[in-house]
Amino acid sequence: xxxxxxxxxxxxxxxxxxxxxxxxxxxxxxxxxxxxxxxxxxxxxxxxxxxxxxxxxxxxxxxxxxxxxxxxxxxxxxxxxxxxxxxxxxxxxxxxxxxxxxxxxxxxxxxxxxxxxxxxxxxxxxxxxxxxxxxxxxxxxxxxxxxxxxxxxxxxxxxxxxxxxxxxxxxxxxxxxxxxxxxxxxxxxxxxxxxxxxxxxxxxxxxxxxxxxxxxxxxxxxxxxxxxxxxxxxxxxxxxxxxxxxxxxxxxxxxxxxxxxxxxxxxxxxxxxxxxxxxxxxxxxxxxxxxxxxxxxxxxxxxxxxxxxxxxxxxxxxxxxxxxxxxxxxxxxxxxxxxxxxxxxxxxxxxxxxxxxxxxxxxxxxxxxxxxxxxxxxxxxxxxxxxxxxxxxxxxxxxxxxxx
Ligand code: EZ4
Ligand code: CO
Numbered sequence: 001x002x003x004x005x006x007x008x009x010x011x012x013x014x015x016x017x018x019x020x021x022x023x024x025x026x027x028x029x030x031x032x033x034x035x036x037x038x039x040x041x042x043x044x045x046x047x048x049x050x051x052x053x054x055x056x057x058x059x060x061x062x063x064x065x066x067x068x069x070x071x072x073x074x075x076x077x078x079x080x081x082x083x084x085x086x087x088x089x090x091x092x093x094x095x096x097x098x099x100x101x102x103x104x105x106x107x108x109x110x111x112x113x114x115x116x117x118x119x120x121x122x123x124x125x126x127x128x129x130x131x132x133x134x135x136x137x138x139x140x141x142x143x144x145x146x147x148x149x150x151x152x153x154x155x156x157x158x159x160x161x162x163x164x165x166x167x168x169x170x171x172x173x174x175x176x177x178x179x180x181x182x183x184x185x186x187x188x189x190x191x192x193x194x195x196x197x198x199x200x201x202x203x204x205x206x207x208x209x210x211x212x213x214x215x216x217x218x219x220x221x222x223x224x225x226x227x228x229x230x231x232x233x234x235x236x237x238x239x240x241x242x243x244x245x246x247x248x249x250x251x252x253x254x255x256x257x258x259x260x261x262x263x264x265x266x267x268x269x270x271x272x273x274x275x276x277x278x279x280x281x282x283x284x285x286x287x288x289x290x291x292x293x294x295x296x297x298x299x300x301x302x303x304x305x306x307x308x309x310x311x312x313x314x315x316x317x318x319x320x321x322x323x324x325x326x327x328x329x330x331x332x333x334x335x336x337x338x339x340x341x342x343x344x345x346x347x348x349x350x351x352x353x354x355x356x357x358x359x360x361x362x363x364x365x366x367x368x369x370x371x372x373x374x375x376x377x378x379x380x381x382x383x384x385x386x387x388x389x390x391x392x393x394x395x396x397x398x399x400x401x402x403x404x
Contacts, residue, residue, distance in 0.1 A: 002027045002061045002101070007053040007090075009035065009045050012381035015346030016171055017041045017389060018320040018353075020376055021048055021089040023097065025061040031096030032376045033089030034289045034323035037081055038173050039391045047086045051075075056090065062101075064094045068295045084267035084292045091293025092326050092372065099371035106329035106372050110298070117363025118331040120315070120342035121146035121210050121235075123170050125163045128152070129195050133202055145362035146208035146235060146339060151195045157182050158392075160214040160404065168344040169317045178390040183402050185217060189225055196232040208235035208339070215239045215403040216394075219248040226256030235339065236261035236283050236312065242403050243271075249280035261285050264314035268292060269300050276304050283312030283338045289323035290314070294330060301334045310338030317343045321353035325374045328357055328366035340364070351380045 006024040011017065019035040035044045052071065059067060071087045072078060099106045107113055122139040124147050126132030132151040139147045150161025158181045163170045192211070199209060211234060217225060222240035229237065238261040241248045252260060261283035266272055267290060275281045284304050291297050301311050311334060313327045324342075331340050342364065345353075354375040356367030367373045394404035 002029065004056045004059050004061050007056045009049045009053065010376070010378060010381050011041060011045050011386045012352055012384045013387045014348045014352045014380075014384045016173060016318060017386055019045050019089070020320065020322060020381070021093050022376060022378075023056065023061070023090070023093040025097060027101070029097050029100050031093035031100065031371065032322050032374065033092035033096070033293070034320040035085055035089035036289060036318055036320050037085045038318040039389065040082065041386065043082050044085045044089075047082050048089065052086055052090060061094060061097050064091065064098065064295060067091075067094060068293070072292070079268050079270070081265070081267055081290060084296075085290055088289050088291065088293035088296070088323070091295050092288060092323060095294050095326070096371040103370050105366060105368050105370060106294070106326065107332045107366060110329060110333035113332050114335055115332060115337065117360070117365045118328050118337070118340050119145055119362060120340045120359070120364050121148050121208065122168060123148050123150070123161070123163070123343055125150045125161050125170065126152070127162060129198050132195060133198060136199055136203060140203060140207060143360070143362045144207070146210060148210040148212060149196065149199055150212065153184070153188050153191050155187050156184060159183070159188070161212060167347065169346050170343060171317055171346060173318065173389040173391050175390060176388045179392045181392045181394050181404065183216065183394050183396055185221060188216070189221060189228070192225065193228040193232070196229055196234070200232050205233060209233070210235045210238065210339075212238040213240045215242045217241055219251040222248070222252045223255035226252060226258035226260075229258050230256065234258050238262065238285065239264065243275075246274045246280070249275060250278070253280055259283065261312045264290070266291055269296060269303060272300050272303065276307050276309050279307055279309070281309060283310050285312045285314050287314040287319055287323065288326045288330065289319050294326055297330060298334070301330070301336060305336040310336045312338045313340050315341035315343060317345050321345060321349060321355050322372065322374050322376070325355060325357055325366055325372045328364055329372060332366060352377055352384065
């Protein structure tokens, strides 16, 4: 039996903050997990350091399900982003260890590849429609089969999804206090169909087109958006309404055939249960790092399969390369894969995280290194100390706080 002999938490900021849990066994094998919760990083670091790491020492490193249940049920206080991100980090680190001991990449432990590669979508954005079209072109030229389109809304200072500068990464967290963005639902609803029309007119229908509403609409507004986008055959619209109110999706559903995706802020199978079993969504976007790791996300996708709901895992840049790689393994192995978000990471991350995934012809593959296939360089991480960064807040034109 290999026991856990050490568990350490590393907070590092190569461009943005990442929290990494490293577990070592009595056989000298190490595994890593992602414990990053954007804008609340230190809460998870403390949850792990102060309350979880001491409980791991001496446990059998190979009893992953037992450790998951022990941390979930044993804490008494269940669910919530901090708890579930911490459990996810332990879970992924233990799967990493199991893969290394077996000499197999994680996807082989999960049943092997169910497809050749993982279809990912890139993030095109623009301050104007011509800039957005140029950016869509850039992704299509690189072989992407799916692209998310987000453009600035005329009259609004800054909206979700507008990338600052070049590169692929949209990183909204910045500054030691949250910045303030502005919002006008009417202006947005009037404008979005015109730029989706421009995208389809220029590039046709030979690739998948996606859009993130980022929780900003009421149910009837979301229904209107879905209807108005039907001619452009979206792959999905994401987070059309804040999903605490799950009945809302029934109303949206009754009005539109535009597919619905939701779940990037979900933490557990229970957040997904109603939406999946009532067939209110088409894609479930829960992530490895925020929804309890591979062990829990695998159950979410298994629940979704008989209801015709497919995976659409969150893959923003604040999910570290560790959980992104874990997601690729899961995507490759499940029967009901739908689409994987790929935002890429800010340049410089490679110094801290050495990855073995590949991208070719629009498909990603996690690689065949044992475990999850990401190496964490502690010395490099130590060169980039934690730097407070917050997500923006959103206000309507009259100053009311709105969903961001
Ligand atoms: O705003 O991950 O689809 N992707 C997203 C992301 C989220 C960030 C929040 O940390 O909605 O850009
Ligand atoms: Co999103």
